[in-house]
Every structure is written in structure tokens, then in C-alpha cells.
Amino acid sequence: MKGYAGKLLRVNLSNGKVATEEISEEMKRDFLGGRGFAVKLLWDEVKHVDPLSEKNKIIFSTGPLTGQALPSTGKMVIASKSPLTGGYGDGNIGTMAAIHLKRAGYDVLIVEGKSPKPCCLLIEDGNIKMTDASDLWGKSTFETEDILHGKHGKNIGILDIGPGGENQVRFAVVMSQKGRAGGRPGMGAVMGSKNLKAVVIKGTGTIPAADPNKLRELGKKGYDEIKAKDKYDWWIGQGTMQAFDWCNENSCLPTYNYREGVFEHSKGMDGEVVIKTKVDRKGCPLCNMQCGNVIEDSAGLRSELDYENVGMLGPNIGMKDLRQVALLNRMADEWGLDTISLGSCIGFLMEASEKGLIPEKVSWGDFEVAQKLIVDIGKGEGLGKLVFCGVRSASEIIGKGSHRWAMQVKGLEISAYNCHACPGMALSFGTSPIGAHHKDAWVISWEISTDRFSYNKEKVQKVIELQRIRGGFFESATVCRLPWVEVSFGLQSYPEYLEAVTGSAYRWEDFYQIGDRIYNLMRAYWIREKGTWSRQMDYPPDRWFEEPHSQGKMKGVKLDRVKYDEMLSWYYELRGWDQNGVPTKEALEKTGLKGVSKELIGRNG
Amino acid sequence: MAELKFLGYLVDKAGKRSQEVLLERPRRLRDLLPSPFPEQDIIILINQKVGNLDSMIQNGDRVVLMPMISGG
Numbered sequence: 001m002k003g004y005a006g007k008l009l010r011v012n013l014s015n016g017k018v019a020t021e022e023i024s025e026e027m028k029r030d031f032l033g034g035r036g037f038a039v040k041l042l043w044d045e046v047k048h049v050d051p052l053s054e055k056n057k058i059i060f061s062t063g064p065l066t067g068q069a070l071p072s073t074g075k076m077v078i079a080s081k082s083p084l085t086g087g088y089g090d091g092n093i094g095t096m097a098a099i100h101l102k103r104a105g106y107d108v109l110i111v112e113g114k115s116p117k118p119c120c121l122l123i124e125d126g127n128i129k130m131t132d133a134s135d136l137w138g139k140s141t142f143e144t145e146d147i148l149h150g151k152h153g154k155n156i157g158i159l160d161i162g163p164g165g166e167n168q169v170r171f172a173v174v175m176s177q178k179g180r181a182g183g184r185p186g187m188g189a190v191m192g193s194k195n196l197k198a199v200v201i202k203g204t205g206t207i208p209a210a211d212p213n214k215l216r217e218l219g220k221k222g223y224d225e226i227k228a229k230d231k232y233d234w235w236i237g238q239g240t241m242q243a244f245d246w247c248n249e250n251s252c253l254p255t256y257n258y259r260e261g262v263f264e265h266s267k268g269m270d271g272e273v274v275i276k277t278k279v280d281r282k283g284c285p286l287c288n289m290q291c292g293n294v295i296e297d298s299a300g301l302r303s304e305l306d307y308e309n310v311g312m313l314g315p316n317i318g319m320k321d322l323r324q325v326a327l328l329n330r331m332a333d334e335w336g337l338d339t340i341s342l343g344s345c346i347g348f349l350m351e352a353s354e355k356g357l358i359p360e361k362v363s364w365g366d367f368e369v370a371q372k373l374i375v376d377i378g379k380g381e382g383l384g385k386l387v388f389c390g391v392r393s394a395s396e397i398i399g400k401g402s403h404r405w406a407m408q409v410k411g412l413e414i415s416a417y418n419c420h421a422c423p424g425m426a427l428s429f430g431t432s433p434i435g436a437h438h439k440d441a442w443v444i445s446w447e448i449s450t451d452r453f454s455y456n457k458e459k460v461q462k463v464i465e466l467q468r469i470r471g472g473f474f475e476s477a478t479v480c481r482l483p484w485v486e487v488s489f490g491l492q493s494y495p496e497y498l499e500a501v502t503g504s505a506y507r508w509e510d511f512y513q514i515g516d517r518i519y520n521l522m523r524a525y526w527i528r529e530k531g532t533w534s535r536q537m538d539y540p541p542d543r544w545f546e547e548p549h550s551q552g553k554m555k556g557v558k559l560d561r562v563k564y565d566e567m568l569s570w571y572y573e574l575r576g577w578d579q580n581g582v583p584t585k586e587a588l589e590k591t592g593l594k595g596v597s598k599e600l601i602g603r604n605g
Numbered sequence: 606m607a608e609l610k611f612l613g614y615l616v617d618k619a620g621k622r623s624q625e626v627l628l629e630r631p632r633r634l635r636d637l638l639p640s641p642f643p644e645q646d647i648i649i650l651i652n653q654k655v656g657n658l659d660s661m662i663q664n665g666d667r668v669v670l671m672p673m674i675s676g677g
Contacts, residue, residue, distance in 0.1 A: 230614065230618075230643060231613075231614045231672065233614070233617065234613060234614030234616075234617055235614070240677040242612075242613050242614075242672075242674060243674055243676060243677065245612055245613075246612050246613060246671060246672075246674055249610070249612060249669060249671070291677075306677065307676075307677055308677060417676060438676050438677065439677075442675050442676035442677070444676060445648065445673040445674055445675060445676075446673070448648055448650070448655075449648040449655060449673060450655070451655075481675075482677070484675075485674075485675030485676075485677075486674065486675055486677075488645075488646055553653060
């Protein structure tokens with residue numbers, strides 16, 4: 001099949017061994033790329049290991065569309081067994097490294113083992129080197145990237161970690177291009193555990209395609225179509241920050257550790273404020289609808305904002321001032337910490353302090369304290385030690401019912417959407433295959449436009465449909481979903497793209513089948529690695545069921561546990577999983593996963 | 606008075622973030638909006654209930670018009 005570089009690069013940091021392997025035709029056909037390749041490799045190669053041991057592996061995986069001259073294709077997936085959740089973990093990232101990896105002749109990079117000292121992995125086409133990175137250890141991601149560009153030039157791709165990853169904060173991310181982040185469930189910590197400070201890639205080859213002329217024509221048409229969309233200008237102005245006002249209006253803004261869905265200071269940091277304060281726009285390679293809003297933070301330095309980090313470091317911790325939020329966000333990027341989990345951890349500590357469960361005074365909206373907490377978390381010192389492994393772990397340490405408002409699912413902190421009044425989105429978070437993340441299915445618009453308060457089967461079907469498209473296709477192709485989801489770029493373009501790239505004809509039904517296979521294998525991975533499983537793993541936190549909103553138009557609203565449970569049962573039924581959420585042998589074999597079920601026997605909790 | 610609130614790119618289409626209109630009799634929502642106004646991929650809530658461009662609006666109604674967004 002064309003369109004792939006066709007090779008996997010394997011580097012072992014313990015012994016310096018480097019190998020290249022062919023990627024089989026079956027692998028391309030059955031798993032497409034990106035997330036699909038990653039979960040297959042983890043299933044086959046990473047079993048029952050400590051995620052922070054040298055036996056874990058980290059996978060950098062592109063797809064057939066990565067790097068092609070098509071809209072928003074500058075993406076790769078970074079995956080590993082998660083040190084935050086203990087299950088399957090991944091995240092996508094927009095980076096020149098994705099393009100350089102393919103130009104260097106590889107679809108996938110697997111890093112194994114552990115370097116005896118801090119190192120940087122340098123990939124220049126077929127020339128692979130591990131260089132000493134002692135001079136970079138301890139440096140922020142911004143400093144690291146400056147130094148690496150100084151050494152290797154501008155025309156490279158860099159994936160790096162900050163001190164957070166070095167210290168193995170369990171929600172440390174991988175960073176690139178001073179503000180792009182990927183791998184929420186601790187992919188940065190996995191790099192840190194391997195003493196791998198950075199991967200630098202310089203590829204000089206050509207990315208192959210079956211029909212380059214057709215591809216050029218489709219690319220031009222696609223870019224032009226996106227720019228002509230009705231919503232384009234607004235998107236360019238606000239990017240994902242358009243969601244801030246929208247979520248506040250619809251009572252789904254995460255506020256005071258997800259107690260409320262509306263924020264009394266929202267006007268201080270909504271999309272209009274962003275437009276007024278914006279000094280630049282940033283984005284991923286090959287994108288013509290860049291979403292990064294750069295503003296000057298309260299220290300006068302540049303910070304790249306999007307909705308998730310403003311939501312979590314703003315209303316969720318009671319911060320009122322956008323420039324101060326921007327400073328916290330820049331600190332998170334420099335330390336290489338996930339802003340969603342970070343905002344949730346700080347919110348958790350503020351609530352714990354308010355309830356008298358910890359002796360330290362950590363008040364809502366206290367800017368000085370928030371800054372200190374970021375440093376403490378990055379170092380694993382003081383109060384930072386308590387949330388170093390995320391809010392689930394923190395609630396297990398302090399007890400006293402704090403698990404009810406530790407806002408996570410499967411150990412991953414929930415993205416910036418409050419679901420007291422969004423049962424479909426609660427199910428989406430509950431069943432997200434990496435823990436509570438929004439990338440797989442975001443269903444709030446749809447449920448508000450139909451019947452917001454219902455718990456019907458149609459809503460469950462919608463969640464699965466979105467998981468197939470967003471979590472299955474886009475994460476594996478590997479290409480950004482935002483042209484489709486944010487400016488209504490047509491889904492019908494993607495089978496055409498795949499055909500021009502690979503030479504094989506695809507229908508959306510084929511992508512759905514691949515998506516279902518990937519979802520079954522991700523779920524199987526969790527179950528095998530956890531050793532036991534029950535439907536409780538697919539529940540959002542008790543707060544949403546027990547504590548109704550006290551403010552706004554949704555005052556008094558909370559989720560109904562019995563009805564949520566019914567939706568979850570339908571979800572399992574539609575996926576062919578049993579009532580504990582374990583894929584049945586039939587469902588696995590229907591998606592071509594023979595032999596997987598025997599590794600799951602006896603796992604029902 | 607009826608209150609109309611616009612979110613997202615619909616602010617650009619309406620030329621304002623909100624509007625109050627005094628209605629002598631109930632009117633179709635589309636007659637209160639500039640033309641052309643997007644009809645696809647939008648959500649209309651009238652007093653928190655799902656409506657459409659042909660819904661009848663009367664004094665006291667609060668109408669929110671917003672795009673279908675997809676949460677990043």
C-alpha cells in the first residue's frame with residue numbers, strides 16, 4: 001500500500017541498538033496508522049510492565065495522511081502504557097517532528113529501554129545517534145528547544161520534555177514548538193523515566209503518495225474550501241476560545257472544581273477578551289486554520305492559549321484575569337505539564353483546603369499560590385507531592401470522601417466541560433479510551449440541539465459514531481479533526497484523500513470497522529493490564545450525580561445515576577461488550593482480533 | 606420585549622451580541638433576523654427549549670442562537 005514510508009524505527013536506549021522493520025500490509029490495512037499502530041504495538045509488546053520502568057516503550061506514530069499537502073495533516077500520536085492511569089495512554093500533537101519522521105523514511109518510532117544518563121535522540125534520515133543531554137537536563141521546554149535549534153538548525157522537528165517530565169510528574173506531556181503539547185496521560189513522564197530529554201528529527205526525503213497530481217488538486221481544493229467557510233473568520237479570531245462564552249451560556253464551564261457550570265467573572269477572559277489582547281497566532285504545520293491564540297501574560301511574556309487551558313486554569317481554580325491565566329499556562333508549558341490535569345489538581349487542592357482536609361491555605365483564585373503550586377508539582381515538593389500522581393491518587397491519600405470530587409475517570413483528569421446537565425457528554429468521558437478526555441467524542445452541541453436531559457439510546461449511538469470518527473479515523477489517519485468539527489469541512493473528502501495517498505479505495509464504513517477494531521483493542525489493553533475490570537471504571541465522579549448546580553440556568557440539575565447506568569448498558573450492548581464492559585469473544589473476532597479474548601478470560605470484576 | 610442573544614460567528618452574522626425587540630404581535634424568529642442568516646449547524650433555544658427559525662417569538666421570550674461547536 002502506498003503513502004506510507006513503510007518502516008518502523010526501533011531504538012533501544014539501554015544498549016544503543018537501532019533497528020528498522022517493515023510495516024506489514026496487514027498492519028496498514030487493519031490499523032491504518034497513528035493510534036491504530038500504537039495500540040497494536042503496545043498490545044503485542046508491552047505486557048504487565050511498570051510504566052516507568054525501562055520495559056515500557058514509547059511510540060511516536062504517524063498515519064498515511066501525516067505530512068501530505070492536505071489540510072491540517074501535521075500531526076502524530078504519542079502512546080505508551082500510562083504511568084497516570086496504568087492503562088492505554090496516548091495523545092496527538094501537531095509538530096514538524098511528524099513531518100520530518102516521515103521524510104526520514106519512518107512511519108513509526110519506538111523507543112525502548114533506558115539511557116544511563118540524560119540523552120537526546122537524533123534522527124537524520126538513516127543516521128541515528130544518541131547524544132549527551134546533560135546540559136539540557138533541568139531546562140524548560142522553551143530553553144531546550146532554543147538550544148537544540150541552535151545546535152541543529154531551524155529545519156528540524158523537536159519533541160521534548162520539561163523538568164516535569166524529568167521528575168516524572170504523572171501528567172507530564174511531550175512538548176514541541178513552544179506551546180504544542182501531546183500525551184496527557186504522562187507520556188512526558190515516560191520519556192523522563194528513560195532519561196530521554198528530546199527527540200530531534202531531520203528528514204530530507206519525500207513523503208510518498210500513490211497519485212501526487214490528484215493529491216495536489218485535492219489539497220488546493222480542501223484549503224480553499226476551508227477558507228471560504230462561513231465560520232472561518234470567526235475561528236481565526238478566537239479559535240477554540242469561542243467555546244468559553246458558549247460553555248458559560250450552556251452551564252458547562254468547569255468552575256470551582258466542577259461544582260458549577262457558570263463563572264461570575266467570565267467576561268474577564270472570554271473570546272472577546274482574547275481578540276482584544278491577542279498579539280499573534282500559532283498552530284501546527286500544514287494548517288490554514290491555526291488555533292493557538294498568543295497573548296502577553298501578566299509578566300509580559302508570550303503564552304499560547306486555547307479553551308482547555310483557560311477553562312482549567314481560569315474558572316476551575318477561580319482565576320479572574322486572562323493575563324494571569326496566561327502566565328500559569330506558560331509555566332505549565334515550560335515545565336511540560338498537562339494544563340487540564342494541572343488545573344484539576346490545583347482545583348482539588350483549593351477545595352481540600354476550603355473543606356479543612358489539608359492544613360495549608362490554598363484559596364480560590366490566589367495567583368501567587370497557584371504559581372507556587374505549579375513549581376511544587378513540577379518538583380514533587382510540598383503540597384505538589386500530594387497531587388504529583390493526579391487527583392485520583394491524591395483523594396486516596398487524604399480520604400474523607402474526597403474521591404467524590406476528585407474529577408477524573410480511570411485516573412485521567414476530566415477535560416474542561418462540566419456535565420451535571422450533559423448526560424451524553426458524561427458517557428463520552430466515562431467511555432473515553434484513555435480516561436476522561438474530550439478528543440474521542442464531544443457530544444454537547446448535539447445533545448443540546450436535540451433533547452439535553454434525555455438518556456436515550458440515540459444519544460449512546462451518537463457517542464459511538466463520534467468515537468468512530470474522531471477517536472478512530474482522525475487519530476489514526478493521522479490528521480486534525482478541527483476542520484471538520486469547527487468549520488464544517490466535509491467528511492466526504494477523507495476517503496478521497498486516502499485513495500490519492502494509498503491507491504486503495506476506502507468508504508467511511510471501512511474507517512468505522514477499523515475504528516471499532518482499535519476501540520476493542522484499547523479496551524482489551526486496559527483490561528489485560530489492570531488484571532480485573534468492572535463497569536465502575538466507566539463512571540464519571542460522584543459529584544455530577546450527587547451535588548446539583550447551585551447557580552445559573554441549570555440550578556438544581558445533576559445527573560441521574562440509574563439512567564446513566566442504563567445508557568452505559570446500551571453502550572456495551574452496541575459495542576458487543578458484556579455488562580462489565582469486557583469485549584466478548586464474538587465482538588473481538590468480528591473485528592479481526594483473534595486470540596485477544598483468551599488474554600481477557602477471568603478479568604470480569 | 607423579547608431578547609435575542611447571539612454566540613460565536615453568529616455575532617458577526619447578526620452584527621451584534623444581543624438585541625431587544627418590542628413585538629406588537631408574535632413573529633417568526635427568522636423575520637427578526639438579518640437575511641441571509643445561517644440555517645445549518647445552528648442551535649436555537651427559546652426559553653431553554655429547542656426551537657427553530659420558524660418558531661413564533663413573543664414579548665418575554667429569551668432566544669439564544671449559537672453555532673454547533675465541537676469542543677476542540
